[in-house]
Every structure is written in structure tokens, then in C-alpha cells.
Amino acid sequence: MSHNHSELADKFASNVERMKWHDKALWFVRVKRDNQAKSLDEWEELRNTADKIKSHTLAHLDEYLEQFEKNALARGIRVHWAKDAKEHNEIVLDLLRSHNAKMIVKSKSMLTEECHLNPYLEEHGIEVVDTDLGERIVQLRNEPPSHIVLPAIHLKKEDVGTTFEKFLNTQKGNSDPTYLTRAARAHLREKFVSADAAMTGVNFAIAETGGIVVCTNEGNADLGASLPKLHIACMGIEKIIPRLKDLSIFTRLLARSATGQPVTTYTSHYHGAVEGGEMHVVIVDNGRTKILADKRYVKSLQCIRCGACLNTCPIYRRSGGYSYGYVIPGPIGSTLAPSRDLKKYYSLPFACSLCFSCSNVCPVKVDLADQLYLKRQDVVDAGYLSPVKHNALKMATWLMCRPKLMDFAGFMARKMVPLLPRALVYSKFNLWGKNRELPPFPKNSFKELYKAKKGIK
Amino acid sequence: MKIGLFIPCFMNELYPEASMATLKVLENLGLDVEYPLEQTCCGQAQANTGCAKETAVLAERFLKIFKDYDYIVAPSGSCVSMVRHNYAQFLEGRDGFERMRSHTFELIEFLHDVIKPTSMNASFAHKVGIHNSCHAHRELGMASMSEKNVPEFSKIKNLLDKVEGISYSELTRKDECCGFGGTFSVSEEAMSVAMGRARLQDHLDAGSEYITGVDMSCLMHMQGVIDREKMPLKTIYIAQILAGDAQ
Numbered sequence: 001m002s003h004n005h006s007e008l009a010d011k012f013a014s015n016v017e018r019m020k021w022h023d024k025a026l027w028f029v030r031v032k033r034d035n036q037a038k039s040l041d042e043w044e045e046l047r048n049t050a051d052k053i054k055s056h057t058l059a060h061l062d063e064y065l066e067q068f069e070k071n072a073l074a075r076g077i078r079v080h081w082a083k084d085a086k087e088h089n090e091i092v093l094d095l096l097r098s099h100n101a102k103m104i105v106k107s108k109s110m111l112t113e114e115c116h117l118n119p120y121l122e123e124h125g126i127e128v129v130d131t132d133l134g135e136r137i138v139q140l141r142n143e144p145p146s147h148i149v150l151p152a153i154h155l156k157k158e159d160v161g162t163t164f165e166k167f168l169n170t171q172k173g174n175s176d177p178t179y180l181t182r183a184a185r186a187h188l189r190e191k192f193v194s195a196d197a198a199m200t201g202v203n204f205a206i207a208e209t210g211g212i213v214v215c216t217n218e219g220n221a222d223l224g225a226s227l228p229k230l231h232i233a234c235m236g237i238e239k240i241i242p243r244l245k246d247l248s249i250f251t252r253l254l255a256r257s258a259t260g261q262p263v264t265t266y267t268s269h270y271h272g273a274v275e276g277g278e279m280h281v282v283i284v285d286n287g288r289t290k291i292l293a294d295k296r297y298v299k300s301l302q303c304i305r306c307g308a309c310l311n312t313c314p315i316y317r318r319s320g321g322y323s324y325g326y327v328i329p330g331p332i333g334s335t336l337a338p339s340r341d342l343k344k345y346y347s348l349p350f351a352c353s354l355c356f357s358c359s360n361v362c363p364v365k366v367d368l369a370d371q372l373y374l375k376r377q378d379v380v381d382a383g384y385l386s387p388v389k390h391n392a393l394k395m396a397t398w399l400m401c402r403p404k405l406m407d408f409a410g411f412m413a414r415k416m417v418p419l420l421p422r423a424l425v426y427s428k429f430n431l432w433g434k435n436r437e438l439p440p441f442p443k444n445s446f447k448e449l450y451k452a453k454k455g456i457k
Numbered sequence: 458m459k460i461g462l463f464i465p466c467f468m469n470e471l472y473p474e475a476s477m478a479t480l481k482v483l484e485n486l487g488l489d490v491e492y493p494l495e496q497t498c499c500g501q502a503q504a505n506t507g508c509a510k511e512t513a514v515l516a517e518r519f520l521k522i523f524k525d526y527d528y529i530v531a532p533s534g535s536c537v538s539m540v541r542h543n544y545a546q547f548l549e550g551r552d553g554f555e556r557m558r559s560h561t562f563e564l565i566e567f568l569h570d571v572i573k574p575t576s577m578n579a580s581f582a583h584k585v586g587i588h589n590s591c592h593a594h595r596e597l598g599m600a601s602m603s604e605k606n607v608p609e610f611s612k613i614k615n616l617l618d619k620v621e622g623i624s625y626s627e628l629t630r631k632d633e634c635c636g637f638g639g640t641f642s643v644s645e646e647a648m649s650v651a652m653g654r655a656r657l658q659d660h661l662d663a664g665s666e667y668i669t670g671v672d673m674s675c676l677m678h679m680q681g682v683i684d685r686e687k688m689p690l691k692t693i694y695i696a697q698i699l700a701g702d703a704q
Contacts, residue, residue, distance in 0.1 A: 010647035019651065027630070034603060043606035312604065314634045318651050351645060353638030353652070354505060356595035360604035373543075376507025385507060389640075393503050397511035400466070400497040401518060410470040431643040435650040436681030439471045446469045446476035450492050 002384075003326075003344055005351040009319035023317040025153060030311040032260025033361070039262075040252070050249050051365040054302035057240055058292060064207040064240045065283065071210025072281060075272045082284045085115035091282050092117060092199070092232055093124055099230045099278075101196035103127040105188075107214065107221035108135055109201030110148055110305055111234050111284060113327045129191045131220035133184055140167045146321025148328055149258045149307035154320050188220070198224035200270075202235035203304070204250060205281070208243045211271035212281065215254060215264040222268050229277035233270065237288050238301040250304060253363035257306040291339050296374050300335045302364045309358035309368055315351055324348060331358035335371040338378070346384040349375035407447065414441045460490045461526030463561075465533045465673070466498035472673050474702070475694035479532040479564055482700045486574055490530075493522050501539045505639045509546070516547040524553035528571070529561040532696055534593020534671045535639075537563040542596055563593055564696060565671050569612040574619070579701035582622030586665030587613055588656070588679070589632040590672035599671065603632050613671060613695065620698055626663035633659075637678035653682045660690055668692045 013019045037043045057064055069079045082088035088111075096104065104121070106128055112118065118128045118139070130139045134151040138144065140163050145151030152160070161175030170183045200221045204213040212233050214221045225231045241247060255261045273279035291297050310316045310330030321329040326337035326345060334352060337345035349372045358368040379385055399406050417425060418441050426433040451457070460483060464476045483490045500515030519540065523529045531537050540561045548554040568574060589611075593599045600611035617623055636642070636652025643649075657679055660668055668690060670676060676692040683690050697703050 006645045006647070009645060013647045013651050020655075023655070037604075038606050040606065314636065314652050314655075315645070315648050318648055318655075349507075350641070351648075353591070353634050353636060353641045353645075353649070355591035355634035355638070357591075357602075357604055357632075357634070360595060360602055373505070376505070377509045378507070380507040380509065389506060389644075390508065393506055393508050393511055396498075397500070397503060397508075397514055400500075400515055403495045403497050406466075406497050414470065431646045432681070434646055435685060436653070436678065437684035439677050439680065442471065442473050444473055446464050446473040447492070447494065449473050449477055450480070451494075456494070 001344070003347055005319070005323055005325075005347040008323035008325070009315070009351065012320040012323055013318055019318050021156070022154065022320060026311045026317045029150070029260060030308075030361075033257055033308055033311065036256035036260045036262060040256075046249060046253055047363055047365055050253055050363060051302065053241060053246050053249060054364050055299070057242055058238065058298060058301055061237060061240065061292065064242055065237060067207040068205055068210055068240055069283075071208065073210070075210050076279070077210065077272060078278065078280045080280060080282045082282055082286070084286045085284075088115045088234065088282055088284045088286065089117050089120040092234070093121060093126070095230065095232055095280055096121070096126055096197055099197060101126065101230065103129065103191070103195055104197045104199055105129050105131050105191055105195040105220075105224040105228075106199040107201060107216060107224055108132040108151070109199065109234055110328060111201060111236050112199070113145065115234075115284070115286065117234075129188070129195070131188055131191070131218075131224055132216070133181065133218060136184060136188065137163060140164075144322075144327065146329065147307060147310055148305050154322070192223045192227060195224065195228050197228050197230035197232065199232045199234065200225055202233050202239050202281070203254070204241050204247055205235055205239045206242075206244050206247065207240055209271060211269055213247060214268045214270065215251070215266065216268070217259070217261075217265045219266045222266060225268075225270065226274060229274065231270070231273060231277065231279045232282065233280070234282045234284065236284050236286070238303075254304055254306050257308040257361070257363040287340050291336075294339075297335060297339055297371055299366045300332065300339065300368075300371060302366050303332050304364055306363060308361045308363065309366075312357045312361040313352075314355065314357070315353065319351070324351070331368040331372065332366065335368060335375060338375050342378060342382055343384060346379045346382070349373075349379060407445070410445055414443070414445070417441050458489060458527045460488055461523045461529045462490050462492040463496060463499075463523065463529050463531035463536065464492065465531065465536045467677075468532065468673050471677070472694065475673055475697055476532065478694065478696035478700040478702050481702070482564070482568070482696045483530065485578070485700065486568075486572055488572070491526075496522050499536045499539045501536060502639050504539060504543055505641075512543075513547040516544045519544075520548055520551060520554060520557060523561075524557045527560065528567065529557065530564055530567045531561070532564045532671070532673065532694065534563045534590050534597055534599065535674065537561055537566075538592040538596040563597055563599070563671055565613055565616055566593075566597060566599060569616055577616070577619040577699050577701075579619075579699055580621035580623075581698045581703060583666045584624050584626050584664055585617070585698075586626040586628060586660045586663060586668045587611070587617070588635060588668050588670035588672075588675055589613070590670050590675045591634050593671045594632055600632070616699065617669075617695070623698075626660065626665040628659050628663050630656075630659055635675045635679055637675045639674070642678055649678070650682065653679055654686075657682055657688055657690060661688065665690060669695045669698060671695055
């Protein structure tokens with residue numbers, strides 16, 4: 001079934017106070033990001049450089065992936081290749097089973113969300129504990145993340161309080177953030193020390209060194225990966241950067257763009273297993289090579305998942321992450337989702353006023369607004385645009401090729417509409433008029449006034 | 458220098474006064490302006506809905522009508538952006554296209570970059586909030602955008618500074634989208650209206666008496682909300698201030 005963004009957006013926005021609160025919370029992050037961006041004279045140069053590194057890497061992705069594999073193997077890291085989500089999940093399950101792992105701790109990974117790994121592992125009897133605080137909150141509530149960096153941004157502290165009451169036995173009615181965070185810490189510590197394996201995502205995989213880098217604020221990736229003997233890191237093929245020296249370009253951009261911090265609290269380099277343990281990297285395609293082959297959308301693979309385009313998007317801020325119905329919401333999700341399944345997600349490219357804020361906030365210069373504009377053509381080509389809209393625009397075009405007829409239509413509208421009863425003009429078919437007045441219909445068109453002024457008959 | 462005046466289709470029908478003010482501003486500066494009568498629409502609504510075939514027809518028509526003018530000037534940032542950024546898909550390599558594209562300007566941009574008037578002979582003693590409409594702002598580069606780390610500037614403000622008595626309100630979000638977005642305004646009605654209300658609240662809080670800008674479409678949307686909610690605010694198209702039509 002196709003997903004309808006505008007319906008879900010309408011629903012989210014109908015709770016006006018909550019919508020305004022959500023908008024403000026994310027705008028606050030956007031402003032923090034602006035302050036950080038403006039504190040660096042070289043900000044735009046950093047963006048240009050990051051763009052060049054990413055586009056170069058994508059153009060030579062096969063070479064860099066092979067280089068990464070070779071160097072990772074030399075460090076004793078095992079490398080697995082998965083063509084899709086199914087293969088990815090099977091590889092992970094096999095690894096866990098071969099180590100007899102029953103409970104795993106996991107730091108944030110949008111890829112595993114994309115592959116629906118958690119439910120898959122749970123179906124196979126493995127307990128998965130998300131260790132990022134926001135992720136843990138939504139996991140306890142059996143909800144997906146609503147934001148790629150701030151997974152529980154749709155929840156207020158009171159919501160977290162009631163969730164923790166139920167699952168962590170916290171005091172009834174206590175929603176003090178410090179209290180709740182301490183409760184989560186105590187709860188997660190137990191999980192960390194008893195976990196059989198750790199999973200992490202990958203922010204950057206360095207071809208030159210064969211190691212990976214994970215950025216967190218809570219240190220949960222480190223706590224997880226340092227204790228158990230098995231560490232599995234999962235990455236999309238696009239996470240590669242060529243050299244270690246390229247890393248600083250991205251770490252300087254990532255945290256500033258994501259949360260308005262100069263750097264994430266932890267930038268952890270994993271270049272091998274813990275003593276006596278094993279480290280595995282699973283490299284996943286899952287539809288990425290299809291995007292790589294399309295020059296209109298290839299830049300969407302440059303994304304470093306900072307979430308800045310979500311925070312700046314005036315629609316995302318007011319419609320919430322769930323209105324997108326895809327693992328990655330906001331502008332970047334609105335191009336990635338239809339790249340994966342156009343039929344299902346064809347409404348997402350239209351969940352956009354083409355304000356172009358996303359393209360300009362993006363630290364790696366993904367041409368987001370241009371992609372959403374072009375995706376709409378794909379929707380029309382595939383025949384998914386509603387026939388009512390399509391026919392109306394076809395008719396308008398036909399009329400626009402006939403200026404005399406168009407003038408007559410305009411003349412009639414200007415004469416007739418003011419004579420109609422309000423109830424008819426503002427019927428339920430007039431979406432413009434649901435919450436807005438129509439403009440006044442003037443006596444003369446500009447063309448009529450111009451002709452009169454110039455004495456043209 | 459012969460200027461072809463391009464008036465967006467909805468402005469022709471609904472905003473004759475704003476359109477006449479555009480003509481007046483140009484003629485007051487001694488410019489030779491002609492409005493080709495067979496023009497209709499640039500095809501932006503079709504393009505933004507993904508209807509490439511229909512857009513191609515209208516882009517073709519536009520080229521034929523406007524390609525021989527020295528400059529093409531329009532009272533709209535988004536229609537000009539359409540010509541400058543979106544026509545290439547349909548007209549790349551066509552005779553006269555590159556020249557037309559590089560000679561098509563939004564009114565304020567044209568005055569600011571090409572004509573460079575020293576005075577405007579207009580006064581408007583009101584507190585004005587500038588609406589930075591997205592396509593003019595981020596696609597045409599009419600002003601520094603809040604997303605980027607670049608020196609602050611505004612072509613709109615530079616021109617308005619020449620108007621006697623004018624003062625400005627300071628917005629909290631100086632360049633957020635008003636939510637018009639063409640067909641977006643009806644296909645995502647709830648979002649569009651929520652965004653419009655938020656922009657207007659920012660103007661109310663900042664004490665704007667008037668909201669002005671270079672895109673009448675954004676102003677039409679915001680005026681629609683103002684009228685429905687009876688807010689103490691007015692919108693005015695920028696040329697009406699510059700032409701000295703309004704006091």
C-alpha cells in the first residue's frame with residue numbers, strides 16, 4: 001500500500017501545541033548548528049572538501065571497498081559482504097549463533113534499522129538491547145526512531161517517565177531528566193556487563209587503514225564493544241572514506257551539523273578485535289548500487305546521517321518523523337525511500353515546499369531539493385500521480401498555449417467568482433480555502449490595464 | 458535596451474496593481490519595457506508537480522516569446538528561478554536559450570545588479586518585515602542565507618534602503634519558508650497553513666506593520682491566512698513600495 005505523507009502530517013499537526021513544541025525543539029538544534037557553523041571561517045570550504053572527497057570516493061567505490069577489505073583482513077578483522085537486508089541479517093544471526101550469543105548490546109545503526117535486524121534477531125530468540133538512550137526509550141515503547149540522530153525527539157520527558165515507570169520501575173510521576181537518565185544508566189550497565197556480543201554501526205570506514213570509526217555522545221559503542229569477545233559492525237557500502245587524513249574533515253562537520261557540538265564526545269577508532277576476541281564488519285549493498293548508477297541521485301549516497309536536513313526542514317519539524325513512514329525521515333529519507341520503492345513512497349518527494357534549506361544546510365552538499373524535484377518526474381512517469389491532478393495540469397497547459405482562451409477564462413473567473421455564494425466558493429473541494437481566504441478577484445487583469453495604457457486594441 | 462516584461466500568470470489575473478507597479482518602477486527609471494501579449498505561464502506548477510512533458514511545452518513557448526529581448530524581467534523570484542535553473546532540462550542547447558537564461562532577472566535583482574539606481578523617489582514610513590521567499594533567496598541568491606557561513610547581505614534591503622522613512626522589523630527566523638510552495642499549498646494543506654501561521658506570528662512578535670517581498674505568491678498565501686484569522690498585518694508587493702504607490 002502506498003504511504004500518504006500529507007494525511008499523517010495533518011494528523012500530527014492537529015495537536016497544535018505538540019507540533020509547535022516539536023518544531024521549536026528541532027529549531028533549537030538548527031540554531032545551535034548555525035552557531036557552530038559560523039564559528040568556523042572555513043565552514044564552506046570544509047563542505048566543499050567533504051563533497052569532493054565523497055564524490056571521488058563514490059566514483060571509485062569498488063577500488064576503495066577492496067582496499068578496505070584487504071587492510072581490514074590484514075588486521076585480523078573478518079569482512080562479510082551482504083547484497084541485501086536478508087543476507088545481512090542472516091550473516092549477523094550466523095555469527096551470533098556460532099558464538100552462542102543470547103543477548104547482545106547494540107549502539108546506534110540506521111543500517112540495522114533499515115534491514116529490520118532487531119525483529120529478525122528477536123524472532124530467532126536473541127535479545128537485542130539498544131544502548132543509545134534515545135534508542136532504548138523507543139525500543140522499550142516498541143516504536144521505531146523518529147529521527148536519525150535524536151530517535152526519541154517526538155517524546156516529552158513525561159512520556160519517557162511513564163515508559164520507564166513501566167519497564168524500569170522508576171518512581172511514579174517522576175519525569176526529572178537526571179533521575180530518568182540515571183535509571184537508564186543503571187539498567188544499561190547490567191546489560192553491558194552481561195552481553196554476549198556487541199554490535200555497532202559505522203560512521204566512517206577508512207580504506208587506507210582497514211579500520212572503522214564510530215561517533216557517539218554516550219560512549220555506549222565503546223562500553224559495548226570493549227567487553228564481549230564478539231564485535232560486529234555493520235555498514236553500507238557508502239561509508240568508506242579513502243584516507244585517515246580525510247576523517248577530520250568529516251568529524252569537524254558531523255557533530256556541528258548534527259547537534260551543534262564542536263565534536264562528538266566519543267570518536268572511537270576500531271582497528272581490530274579485543275584481546276582474544278573477534279571483530280567482524282558486514283558491508284551491505286541493499287539497493288545502494290542502484291542509486292550509485294543513477295547520476296541524478298548518486299549524491300544521496302554522500303549522506304553522513306547528521307540529521308541537519310531534518311532539523312532545518314520546515315515540514316519535518318511540523319509533521320514528525322513517523323509521517324514519512326520510512327526508516328530515514330525528512331529530506332534525505334524523501335529521496336532515499338522512493339529510490340528504494342517508488343510506488344510505496346511516491347508521496348514523500350511532495351512532502352516538500354522546495355525551500356532549498358536542506359541543500360544548503362547539508363555538510364556534504366547533497367543536492368536534496370533538486371533530487372526531490374526530479375523524483376516528482378519519476379512519480380509522474382511511473383503513473384502514480386493522481387489522475388485528477390495530472391489531468392488538471394494537462395488542461396491548464398493546453399489553455400496556457402492558447403492566450404486568448406486563457407484571457408477569457410480569467411475574465412470569466414474574475415466576473416463569476418465574486419458573485420457566487422460563499423458556501424459554494426468555500427466548499428470542501430476548495431483546499432486553499434479551508435484555512436485561508438482567497439485573494440480578491442479584481443475587475444481588470446494586468447493585460448487589460450496594460451493594453452488600455454498603451455492604446456492597444 | 459529592450460526589456461521584455463514577464464508577468465506571472467496568477468499576477469496577471471489577480472494582482473494587476475502589483476504588476477502595474479512593476480511596470481511603473483521600470484518606466485520611471487527611463488527603461489524601454491514591452492509586455493509581449495501572447496505570454497501565459499512559465500510552467501512552474503507543472504514542473505513542481507513532476508509533469509515534465511507539459512513543462513517542456515511551456516518552456517518552449519517561453520523561449521519563443523522572450524528570446525529576442527535584451528533582458529527579461531519578472532516580478533517573481535520563483536518564476537525566474539524556473540527559467541534559470543529548471544529550463545535547462547528542456548531547452549539545453551537550443552538556439553538563444555543560454556542568452557535568454559542569463560538575461561532573465563527578478564525585478565529587484567535586475568535593479569540591484571544591472572540598473573543600479575541611486576534613488577527611488579518613494580517614501581513609506583512604516584515598519585516593514587522582509588519576507589525572503591525561498592527561490593529568490595536560496596536559488597537566485599538575493600540575500601545571504603542563514604544556513605551558510607557567508608558575509609551578510611540583502612539586495613532587497615539595499616533597494617528598500619532608498620525608500621524614505623522605511624524601517625524594518627527583526628525576525629527570529631529571517632528566512633524560513635512561509636509554506637506556499639505552489640501546489641504544495643493544497644497537496645500538503647495542513648503543513649502549508651501551519652508554516653504560514655508560524656511566519657506570521659514571527660512578524661506579529663517583531664512588530665511588522667507590513668510584510669513585503671519579491672514573490673507575490675508567498676504574500677498571497679500569507680494574506681489568505683491574515684484575512685481568515687483577522688491578524689493586524691498587511692502584505693504589500695515590493696514594487697508597490699518602490700513605485701511610490703503606497704504611503
